[in-house]
Amino acid sequence: MNEQVTGYWLATLLQPLVLLLAAPLLVGWIKRIKSRLQNRRGPAVMQPLRDLRKLFAKQPVVAKTASPLFRAAPYVVFASTLLAVTSVPLWSIWLPSTTVADVIVLVGLLGLGRFFLALAGMDVGTAFGGMGSSREMLVSALAEPAMLMAVFTLAMSAHSTNLSSIVAFNLDAGVVLRPSYLFALLGLILVAIAETGRIPVDNPATHLELTMIHEAMILEYSGRHLALMEWAAQLKLALYGLLIANLFFPWGLAERFTPLEGLGALALVGGKLLLLGALLAVAETTLAKMRLFRAPQFLNLAFLLTLLGLLSNVILESGL
Amino acid sequence: MTQLPLLEQAILVLAALTLLASFSMLAQSRLTSAIHSFAWQGVMVAAATALVAAVGHAHHLYLSALLTFSLKGLLIPWMLHRLVRRLNMEREVENIAHPALVVLAGALLVILAYWIALPIERLELASTRNIIAISLAIVLLGLWLMIARRQVVTQVLGFMSMENGLFLAAVASTRGMPLVVELGIAFDVLVAAVLFGVFFFHIHESIESLDTGKLTRLTEEEPA
Numbered sequence: 001m002n003e004q005v006t007g008y009w010l011a012t013l014l015q016p017l018v019l020l021l022a023a024p025l026l027v028g029w030i031k032r033i034k035s036r037l038q039n040r041r042g043p044a045v046m047q048p049l050r051d052l053r054k055l056f057a058k059q060p061v062v063a064k065t066a067s068p069l070f071r072a073a074p075y076v077v078f079a080s081t082l083l084a085v086t087s088v089p090l091w092s093i094w095l096p097s098t099t100v101a102d103v104i105v106l107v108g109l110l111g112l113g114r115f116f117l118a119l120a121g122m123d124v125g126t127a128f129g130g131m132g133s134s135r136e137m138l139v140s141a142l143a144e145p146a147m148l149m150a151v152f153t154l155a156m157s158a159h160s161t162n163l164s165s166i167v168a169f170n171l172d173a174g175v176v177l178r179p180s181y182l183f184a185l186l187g188l189i190l191v192a193i194a195e196t197g198r199i200p201v202d203n204p205a206t207h208l209e210l211t212m213i214h215e216a217m218i219l220e221y222s223g224r225h226l227a228l229m230e231w232a233a234q235l236k237l238a239l240y241g242l243l244i245a246n247l248f249f250p251w252g253l254a255e256r257f258t259p260l261e262g263l264g265a266l267a268l269v270g271g272k273l274l275l276l277g278a279l280l281a282v283a284e285t286t287l288a289k290m291r292l293f294r295a296p297q298f299l300n301l302a303f304l305l306t307l308l309g310l311l312s313n314v315i316l317e318s319g320l
Numbered sequence: 321m322t323q324l325p326l327l328e329q330a331i332l333v334l335a336a337l338t339l340l341a342s343f344s345m346l347a348q349s350r351l352t353s354a355i356h357s358f359a360w361q362g363v364m365v366a367a368a369t370a371l372v373a374a375v376g377h378a379h380h381l382y383l384s385a386l387l388t389f390s391l392k393g394l395l396i397p398w399m400l401h402r403l404v405r406r407l408n409m410e411r412e413v414e415n416i417a418h419p420a421l422v423v424l425a426g427a428l429l430v431i432l433a434y435w436i437a438l439p440i441e442r443l444e445l446a447s448t449r450n451i452i453a454i455s456l457a458i459v460l461l462g463l464w465l466m467i468a469r470r471q472v473v474t475q476v477l478g479f480m481s482m483e484n485g486l487f488l489a490a491v492a493s494t495r496g497m498p499l500v501v502e503l504g505i506a507f508d509v510l511v512a513a514v515l516f517g518v519f520f521f522h523i524h525e526s527i528e529s530l531d532t533g534k535l536t537r538l539t540e541e542e543p544a
Contacts, residue, residue, distance in 0.1 A: 175326070178329070304347075308427075312454075315453045317450075
């Protein structure tokens with residue numbers, strides 16, 4: 001029994017460390033696949049990690065007009081994202097960190113990070129920062145309800161908003177075809193694309209004035225501040241990947257954590273994330289970025305899908 | 321909690337996808353894409369019919385599934401597509417006023433349909449009785465499509481998708497109508513599609529557009 005408890009705590013403490021390493025690698029993997037698809041050789045998978053190390057060694061430059069909030073924001077954004085990613089089941093279900101927080105806390109933590117990110121964008125007073133913040137708020141104000149509806153659809157089936165309970169319910173249910181899950185999955189994928197700033201909503205690879213959203217907000221950052229901001233963005237991508245992979249396809253997660261089972265689950269989750277990353281790269285290569293004012297339409301679709309998911313949960317699944 | 325067998329779960333998924341096709345027709349501003357959505361809806365209804373036939377061992381339903389697939393999945397979309405191509409409207413994009421509101425009103429209609437169908441659900445006719453609410457929603461959405469849009473082709477699609485909803489209700493709740501009735505309805509729809517085509521040409525000839533908003537104008541001049 002005592003060993004079991006130590007194992008749980010060890011897994012809880014290791015989870016953020018693993019994710020801190022894995023998130024940049026996931027971004028590197030997506031970049032690699034994307035460049036291969038575009039007939040380029042592309043940077044190594046390790047490149048985002050190397051970039052982070054280099055940025056941490058550099059001295060940050062802060063504008064004269066910046067308030068203390070500008071310096072504090074990277075730490076808040078990074079900490080809230082790290083906390084959020086810790087509360088998602090990675091390799092085992094009943095970990096202390098995943099049972100203590102539920103879906104609403106998760107969305108709240110992401111909201112906290114986004115709030116400080118937008119404030120930091122406006123703090124220095126450059127035109128680009130303010131523009132980026134206003135755009136980010138436009139996108140997230142529309143994406144957040146859709147995200148909540150998607151996870152509530154799952155929560156209604158599992159009768160709990162706790163992520164661990166939802167995953168455990170889905171594991172126990174086995175193969176069940178639920179129309180509501182299909183809609184929630186599609187909606188959550190659209191929300192994830194919008195929230196992590198990928199094509200067709202935002203382009204992570206450009207600094208073109210007219211189109212950037214996330215890059216515009218962190219334009220004034222340098223050195224370790226920039227590194228923290230980038231790391232937080234990478235963690236957020238991994239978080240959405242984990243949510244999609246482990247909520248909808250939870251097979252392979254360990255119910256009781258033992259080192260061997262944990263490693264097996266980690267390998268499976270890694271495989272799922274790599275597959276999702278490859279799919280994202282293919283989608284980003286085939287789709288064109290849309291105009292900013294089309295983004296509400298895109299998110300309206302996400303909202304409609306999740307709403308249909310909720311409705312079909314109520315209407316169709318009383319017998320399931 | 322009782323678990324439905326996997327095939328019946330698949331019927332529910334197909335019913336939900338049929339509803340999604342209705343919504344995609346409602347949100348599509350491109351004519352050809354809307355016709356494609358309609359074709360997918362026909363295919364989904366046909367697949368649901370085939371599954372109901374497999375679950376209930378109702379062999380005559382295989383025939384109506386085949387009929388639905390060939391008529392509503394292939395023939396009628398092809399006819400509409402050909403008409404649109406002949407009238408040079410392939411690239412036509414309809415200007416929908418308040419697209420988000422139209423779709424949200426559609427979602428409200430789904431809730432209304434569910435509320436109306438609640439007493440039927442309590443009768444416990446069959447395990448797939450919940451589909452009645454979905455079918456009713458598809459009928460209402462077809463009606464709403466005819467009201468909210470001005471393009472004649474889209475209005476015809478709304479009319480046809482109403483028929484899809486009725487057919488789904490009949491198949492899912494009572495294991496299908498007698499074959500004679502089904503054949504009659506199928507050919508009615510086919511004849512309707514042909515007649516609509518003739519009307520398209522007449523409307524297009526007289527007002528050089530398929531926008532019914534222009535039918536209310538009394539003179540040839542553009543309003544100032």
